């Protein structure tokens with residue numbers, strides 16, 4: 124696998140300040156496949172300076188020209204789709220079909236959506252005797268996780284480019300090759316030097332230096348709630364803008380009027396996709412007491428299709444595998460009933476975890492409260508709608524969710540959920556709909572026009 128031994132700063136690959144490196148491991152083979160430079164505060168400073176220098180020119184570029192660069196970015200991503208998918212498979216472990224359809228297809232669609240939004244957005248409006256301009260927020264620090272390595276990058280970089288911002292990206296240490304490939308694509312798309320910069324390295328070193336840098340105007344972070352809290356505090360101290368896309372513990376609420384078979388099958392597929400490493404996964408399945416045992420049987424049958432090494436990839440790292448196994452053991456210790464899977468390794472090599480279904484999970488159990496980030500589903504019994512709503516809303520998170528049932532009932536229920544997005548009867552993912560969390564799932568929104576607004580600030584001129 125091709126890796127750069129440099130940082131992409133000011134439109135070129137520049138040697139890193141230190142000779143330290145971070146290994147990239149293929150989680151299916153446990154082999155080191157590449158090494159990338161471990162960025163330091165010095166690299167981050169060089170990248171922020173390059174971004175600041177490029178900002179005035181890019182901010183003044185007409186939106187139509189920014190749209191043209193974004194369209195070129197979308198086309199350059201599409202032209203290298205196979206390489207992107209192969210890279211995601213190597214460093215994340217995503218099965219090839221998922222890597223092609225979701226990990227590659229979604230960011231291409233999102234880049235395209237921002238090419239259109241840059242061309243059509245009203246960056247200027249009249250309000251009474253004022254003209255209100257939407258101007259770029261400035262230099263953006265983009266800090267991204269490994270679970271959807273390219274999507275998380277594009278969901279920040281594309282709207283930032285559309286808005287006229289300059290960017291420094293610090294991608295997750297587990298998936299830096301996708302980020303390096305993305306930097307090549309940005310270069311090919313003709314984005315001016317310094318508008319996009321990449322510093323690889325550890326979160327506690329390069330990530331922290333970037334979040335703290337006084338030359339950054341907005342920190343856009345996607346990752347764990349624990350790190351998000353620290354970044355939010357830093358940004359608060361410096362009075363700078365911050366966007367946080369954090370963890371989740373979403374509920375899949377199956378109302379008595381639902382098509383139970385479909386709701387359970389789609390619910391299991393939703394969690395097993397990407398080996399459960401999806402922040403918006405519906406990891407708590409809420410079923411009425413009258414149909415509970417039927418749902419347990421359906422879930423056991425549905426999960427059998429997810430064979431590790433075939434439809435389900437490994438987890439990203441040994442650390443994540445151990446964490447998820449720890450949660451499975453905790454579920455057993457707290458008295459949940461194991462219906463499928465369990466803590467034992469399903470394969471000799473690779474960071475695989477058995478797709479696991481727990482029944483008799485009560486809302487206060489650890490596995491019903493904490494984000495597991497692995498292929499683990501908890502079936503929780505409810506007595507009536509009020510009980511279901513209290514359980515659905517009964518965590519610190521509020522990122523996503525699903526409701527199944529007669530459409531009017533399902534919508535009425537969804538409107539009472541404390542969460543950022545809800546799929547009704549299996550509604551499709553919409554890359555133009557705002558994505559983001561309530562409560563401790565975050566601050567701010569990504570995707571579509573709402574995502575663009577994160578990178579803009581207003582200026583009003585009165586006449």
Ligand code: NAD
Nearest residue numbers: 267268269294295326327330331346347350368369370402
């Ligand atoms: P993480 O918080 O450990 O790391 C995320 C990024 O932050 C990485 O680039 C990391 O290097 C960096 N980082 C770590 N410590 C830092 C620090 N002190 N200062 C600055 N940067 C630092 O999260 P992860 O394990 O990579 O990702 C999994 C988590 O991300 C899960 O909790 C998941 O729910 C969440 N997530 C949320 C969304 C969303 O949109 N809400 C999407 C994907 C993942």
